[in-house]
Amino acid sequence: MSQTVDRALSILPLLAEGPADLGQVADRLGVHKSTALRLLRTLHEHGLVYRQSDQRYRLGARLFALAQEAMENLDVREIAHPHLVRLNENCGHTVHLAVYEENEVLYIDKVESRYPVRMYSRIGKPVAITVAAVAKLLLADLPEHERRAVAEKLDYPSYTARSTPNAAAFLRELEKVREQGWATDLGGHEESINCVAAPIRGADGRIVAAMSVSAPNVVVTADELLTLLPLVRRTADAISGEYSGRTPVKGTV
Amino acid sequence: MSQTVDRALSILPLLAEGPADLGQVADRLGVHKSTALRLLRTLHEHGLVYRQSDQRYRLGARLFALAQEAMENLDVREIAHPHLVRLNENCGHTVHLAVYEENEVLYIDKVESRYPVRMYSRIGKPVAITVAAVAKLLLADLPEHERRAVAEKLDYPSYTARSTPNAAAFLRELEKVREQGWATDLGGHEESINCVAAPIRGADGRIVAAMSVSAPNVVVTADELLTLLPLVRRTADAISGEYSGRTPVKGTV
DNA sequence: AGCAGTGTTGCAATTCTTGCAACACTCATT
DNA sequence: AATGAGTGTTGCAAGAATTGCAACACTGCT
Numbered sequence: 001m002s003q004t005v006d007r008a009l010s011i012l013p014l015l016a017e018g019p020a021d022l023g024q025v026a027d028r029l030g031v032h033k034s035t036a037l038r039l040l041r042t043l044h045e046h047g048l049v050y051r052q053s054d055q056r057y058r059l060g061a062r063l064f065a066l067a068q069e070a071m072e073n074l075d076v077r078e079i080a081h082p083h084l085v086r087l088n089e090n091c092g093h094t095v096h097l098a099v100y101e102e103n104e105v106l107y108i109d110k111v112e113s114r115y116p117v118r119m120y121s122r123i124g125k126p127v128a129i130t131v132a133a134v135a136k137l138l139l140a141d142l143p144e145h146e147r148r149a150v151a152e153k154l155d156y157p158s159y160t161a162r163s164t165p166n167a168a169a170f171l172r173e174l175e176k177v178r179e180q181g182w183a184t185d186l187g188g189h190e191e192s193i194n195c196v197a198a199p200i201r202g203a204d205g206r207i208v209a210a211m212s213v214s215a216p217n218v219v220v221t222a223d224e225l226l227t228l229l230p231l232v233r234r235t236a237d238a239i240s241g242e243y244s245g246r247t248p249v250k251g252t253v
Numbered sequence: 254m255s256q257t258v259d260r261a262l263s264i265l266p267l268l269a270e271g272p273a274d275l276g277q278v279a280d281r282l283g284v285h286k287s288t289a290l291r292l293l294r295t296l297h298e299h300g301l302v303y304r305q306s307d308q309r310y311r312l313g314a315r316l317f318a319l320a321q322e323a324m325e326n327l328d329v330r331e332i333a334h335p336h337l338v339r340l341n342e343n344c345g346h347t348v349h350l351a352v353y354e355e356n357e358v359l360y361i362d363k364v365e366s367r368y369p370v371r372m373y374s375r376i377g378k379p380v381a382i383t384v385a386a387v388a389k390l391l392l393a394d395l396p397e398h399e400r401r402a403v404a405e406k407l408d409y410p411s412y413t414a415r416s417t418p419n420a421a422a423f424l425r426e427l428e429k430v431r432e433q434g435w436a437t438d439l440g441g442h443e444e445s446i447n448c449v450a451a452p453i454r455g456a457d458g459r460i461v462a463a464m465s466v467s468a469p470n471v472v473v474t475a476d477e478l479l480t481l482l483p484l485v486r487r488t489a490d491a492i493s494g495e496y497s498g499r500t501p502v503k504g505t506v
Numbered sequence: 507a508g509c510a511g512t513g514t515t516g517c518a519a520t521t522c523t524t525g526c527a528a529c530a531c532t533c534a535t536t
Numbered sequence: 537a538a539t540g541a542g543t544g545t546t547g548c549a550a551g552a553a554t555t556g557c558a559a560c561a562c563t564g565c566t
Contacts, residue, residue, distance in 0.1 A: 002295045003522065004554065008258040009299040016322040022513060032556045037514070042255045046262040050354055055513080059323035061354040064377035067320040069269040070312035101303055101314040112365055123375065124317035256553065257523065275544060285525050290545070308544080 133197035203244035384441035386450035456497035
């Protein structure tokens with residue numbers, strides 16, 4: 001582990017909170033101003049940090065571009081996308097695709113609802129991991145000890161009365177989800193929004209991603225939404241088949 | 254400028270192209286494997302890099318989270334958002350907000366069209382800088398020499414027959430945009446999509462962001478879209494007023 | 507004008523990084 | 537089964553790169 005790089009990278013989350021000037025950065029890093037300056041300069045050269053007109057630093061444009069590019073190169077995403085679109089054309093609701101990665105679950109694709117009432121979410125945004133249907137699927141597939149470890153570490157915010165209250169309840173829910181092979185979120189994140197989700201599996205049977213259909217109560221009831229489950233599962237299975245059948249592209253680029 | 258950090262950061266764009274293993278990274282960096290390993294480890298600790306099951310590295314989830322967080326903390330975005338939503342409610346079309354930063358223009362907010370036909374774009378994605386209406390406005394405001402320098406450096410892809418063909422034409426267009434104070438893109442990016450854009454200015458009169466309304470031909474003709482120009486400009490001006498009137502919040506946290 | 511606050515540079519000490527070479531490990535092949 | 541190629545990993549010593557200092561610019565205030 002490199003100390004210099006470690007310090008430089010520590011600047012990024014710091015600036016994500018909001019712009020900061022040289023002194024503030026140096027203080028929070030616990031280094032001399034001149035050191036902070038040189039680190040910031042290096043970050044700047046790579047476009048990860050931008051210096052605004054008031055001389056303060058904030059995160060730079062290249063960061064967004066990098067994130068976008070990385071996302072678009074994800075194999076699952078590429079394969080899944082047309083399926084998601086087709087599903088959206090069939091049912092009209094918002095369709096999400098999400099992956100798990102080191103204690104975070106995040107949306108990597110989204111097709112917006114055709115209905116005027118939309119739910120708030122954004123590609124790249126970490127999802128409410130304790131309640132989202134896709135998160136339950138992704139976590140349920142972890143090896144038992146790891147699942148436990150993650151569940152203990154999490155916070156359990158009470159978004160609504162039906163939010164998962166604590167680790168024990170979450171682990172029970174994960175066990176159920178694991179057995180039935182699909183998951184729901186019925187108003188656990190936002191009072192009036194329900195989701196049904198199904199897993200996408202790789203060749204080895206492990207879950208590599210999860211997809212969901214979400215709709216607000218005012219458009220369809222939870223029961224009506226549940227009737228879409230077979231369709232969602234079929235779509236997920238189709239993606240799984242295509243994903244695992246494919247020989248991994250080992251580009252030498 | 255720090256060599257170590259420089260090398261570490263060079264890994265990111267490399268991985269943005271696609272996953273790579275240790276050897277590939279070391280080669281492309283021109284350093285020993287052990288060095289590359291230690292850099293990758295540091296990046297990994299910060300979540301910027303993820304090690305997938307086949308041991309290859311790719312960009313990590315934290316990168317997306319950082320980009321998201323940074324975006325949501327942008328002052329202009331925060332102020333503009335409700336205005337964009339209102340504009341969308343009035344006209345029904347897709348509304349974009351974009352900023353310029355070191356040779357790139359990128360969308361920082363978007364409100365989707367109410368019509369079923371949507372245009373492809375994504376928050377955080379760099380825009381087609383040579384044709385987009387918002388890009389014209391943002392570049393037109395640069396000091397003359399810088400504008401020239403940027404225009405020379407750019408590529409001019411022929412998205413459609415009406416795309417800006419070269420630097421000379423682009424500079425002429427920028428001059429026109431600069432004088433009239435608004436911009437359009439009539440099928441320059443995608444054959445059937447038109448946009449009108451207006452600038453958002455800070456207290457000093459400089460353009461800090463630009464917003465646009467976009468719609469495909471099949472919904473409204475270019476002429477009809479142009480009738481929205483006054484509304485777009487009024488919205489942009491309202492945002493400008495609110496943005497420049499506000500005293501900068503100097504939070505210590 | 508003078509002053510406080512902030513950002514910037516040259517330099518010497520020493521810390522931190524680097525490359526090497528040897529070692530583990532996995533996987534495919536004979 | 538065993539060998540070998542390919543890849544990832546670690547300890548160590550040499551040397552290079554980073555660090556903090558202190559002095560210097562610069563800007564905006566009082």
